[in-house]
Amino acid sequence: MMWRLADHCGQHLSELAVADSRICVLDGDLADSDGAIHFAQRFPERFTMAGIAEQCMVSVAAGMASCGLKPWVFSFGAFLCYRSYDQIRVCLSQSRQPVTLVGSHTGGCSARNGKTHGALNDLALMASLPNMQVWAPGDTADLKFAMHSILGGDRPAYLRLPRRPLDALAGEPAPCRWIGTPQLVTLVSTGLGTHLALGAQEILLRAGIPVGLLHCPQIAPLPAEILSDALRQCETIFVIEDHYTFGGLASLIQHAIPQVHIIAHGWANDWSGQSGSDEDLLKHYGLGSEQLAATIMRQLKSPVNAKRVC
Amino acid sequence: MRSEIVEALYACGGGHYGGSLSVLDLTLILYRRILQISADNPRDPQRDRFILSKGHSAMALYAVLRRIFFFEYPLSSYGQFGSPLEGHPDMTALPGIDFSTGSLGQGLSVGLGMALALHPTGQRTWVVLGDGECQEGQVWEAAMLAARYGVERLHAVIDYNKFQEWGWSQSANVNTQPLENLSQKWSAFGWRVFEVDGHDHDALTDTFRQAMETKGQPSVVIAQTVKGKGFPLIEADPIRFHCATLSPEEHQQLTNGKL
Known part of the structure; x- marks a missing residue:
């Protein structure tokens, strides 16, 4: 079975974390669906299961970032963006904390999950906040390119990933x-x-x-x-x-x-x-x-x- | 310092008298006697962390930080354009603010993140919350998670002044307190609970030190405080003085000890 981009994200992050001890992961109890599982199994001591409590999770990540860590927060995009928008606004955007939100299952193709689990206006929400970097990769190469760009900077970020696995695109990844x-x-x-x-x-x-x-x-x-x-x-x-x-x-x-x-x-x-x-x-x-x-x-x-x- | 706060709030056109005056003593004691920090290096990575989660009492925090030489900006510049003394504490504007607050309920989660990140090096994180603020669900999300991970160097302090901005003061047949059974609630969530007179400096010091002895669980100090502490006019009308503007006559009488 093809991996989702979120799986590739968790996997690649665990590879990058070997050389960067600041990288840590928080998950909102969807690790086996949102890609965090790959990091959790490789670095259990750098993984925090934050429970079904996205608002708390985003703020916890911000506190970690303010102490020098590079937290990546995994969940479905809908729950990150909508449930925790005020926490993203205050703790990440206004406070300029380098936390990366990895939102899986975004867009309108939510399969059996339906409307509560999709994210149809998440780009509008995230792109309109100051200091946020927002990426919607089209394949694994794009995703890795975006991850390296995010880790090379010091700003909060949102990675918008779909539920459906994506084939590779032709050519080399770039912002556009x-x-x-x-x-x-x-x-x-x-x-x-x-x-x-x-x-x-x-x-x-x-x-x-x-x-x-x-x-x-x-x-x-x-x-x-x-x-x-x-x-x-x-x-x-x-x-x-x-x-x-x-x-x-x-x-x-x-x-x-x-x-x-x-x-x-x-x-x-x-x-x-x-x-x-x-x-x-x-x-x-x-x-x-x-x-x-x-x-x-x-x-x-x-x-x-x-x-x-x- | 109470007079400084009242003068500054009057000078800048009014503000949160009640909560600033109730939280002042416990904030001062934390900064003077408990926190491992240095005014010379407010961004020292090895420092203890402090979050005023009830950010609307920023004036009290500014008064304390100024008193212990973190900055020299006049308190009267509070909330004025271009001043680093933002209306609510802003870590991007003022060194010494460990995290920005203002939107209630977020500070304890942030403090938990700090305590988890600082675990290997042993620093402590103190988060001051309001009792009304504890109506925010996120507070209890953080309370659950901190207890689950047994984060013993995370300390919450509740400024238990028993009022909020408007609350249920006009409601009939409803409990009007911001939060009931505070001690039982925190205890049920897995926290070690201490209670103390929030204006008794020595008792505060002893209690904070006892809280630091807690092993295997986070701790909370419930500080019994008086909204508007020190000024009878303000103490007598905590709803009006949650956030208020004084007339020149009222201010004059207040500072002369006549109100």
């Missing part, structure tokens, strides 16, 4: 990069969204529509300069993300680069989430590869979206 050749029509995506975009891109190519794919795992601080340079050559820009269309990558790019025209594809803001297979959910809500490709083809024919050079 083209996968394949740049084109006038471009899909911009992050995290699981990049895999949805790849599926749509393939269908569009087969239909004779060349579409570029710009993958942006670094959400905050947004690599606005790289994005701006890349998108300058593009005529039509679609953002595809496993997040509400408001408050995520599309909104952040639109805010940072007001002159671009973004067509956002994500979860509708009036949807709360529900149980179901990834395929059923994505298909029903228009984010399956075929639905995305069909919608994009239709939107490309609309004169409103034609040749919007930024």
